[in-house]
Amino acid sequence: MGGVIAVLGRQGAGKGTQCAMLAERFDTVVHVSTGDMLRDAAALDTPLGRRAGAIMAAGELVPDDVMCDVVAERLAALEDSGATVLLDGFPRTPAQAEALAGMTASGGLRGAVLLEVCVAEVSERMLARGRGDDTAAGIARRLELYEAQTAPLVEWFADRGLLQTVDGTGEPAEVFDRLAAAIGGLVPLRLSR
Ligand code: ADP
Numbered sequence: 001m002g003g004v005i006a007v008l009g010r011q012g013a014g015k016g017t018q019c020a021m022l023a024e025r026f027d028t029v030v031h032v033s034t035g036d037m038l039r040d041a042a043a044l045d046t047p048l049g050r051r052a053g054a055i056m057a058a059g060e061l062v063p064d065d066v067m068c069d070v071v072a073e074r075l076a077a078l079e080d081s082g083a084t085v086l087l088d089g090f091p092r093t094p095a096q097a098e099a100l101a102g103m104t105a106s107g108g109l110r111g112a113v114l115l116e117v118c119v120a121e122v123s124e125r126m127l128a129r130g131r132g133d134d135t136a137a138g139i140a141r142r143l144e145l146y147e148a149q150t151a152p153l154v155e156w157f158a159d160r161g162l163l164q165t166v167d168g169t170g171e172p173a174e175v176f177d178r179l180a181a182a183i184g185g186l187v188p189l190r191l192s193r
Helices: 015-025 034-043 047-057 064-081 094-103 119-129 136-150 152-159 172-184
Strands: 003-008 029-033 084-088 109-116 163-167
Touching (some): 034 084, 109 172, 119 136, 163 172
Parallel strands (some): 029 084
């Protein structure tokens, strides 16, 4: 594997959109979104999906052990591909960060990029997006959990010399250029044909 880069940031900061654009533009960049994996599992009504569906609808977090298994399995499947993985939505808790460090113990964790957008703006964006879990109550709960569980990871990555912060406001194309520059400083990027 070409390495793992964790993409951090509040719900609605644009992680999913930007990671999908980066994976499209650059060869060997793969987007792994835990939210998408869980929504796919729920749509397919798999055991994971049945377990996660109600938790997601309530804006709560799926248990760490479940998420760590899901991510470890996906990273293992990509191990031999040479891909650079943009990990979107994981880690979200200190326990998940420790687990990720274990999964990438051989130096695979290249860094973390924090996509920074303020609470007022992400709330507005999510209400406009209107995904199933984007109700006023669901948004408030997810943002509360972000501050409590996920925001401490910013320091966790910074303490390890792994953090870069990117301004997530402005035109999507501008944000894309900033992110590509940050990621390009961590791994070689090659344009897709
Ligand atoms: P958002 O960040 O806007 O909440 P995501 O698509 O990243 O959207 O996640 C949707 C839901 O999936 C979360 O609210 C949570 O219930 C679940 N989820 C995703 N990733 C994780 C994770 N790493 N740990 C626990 N739950 C997760």
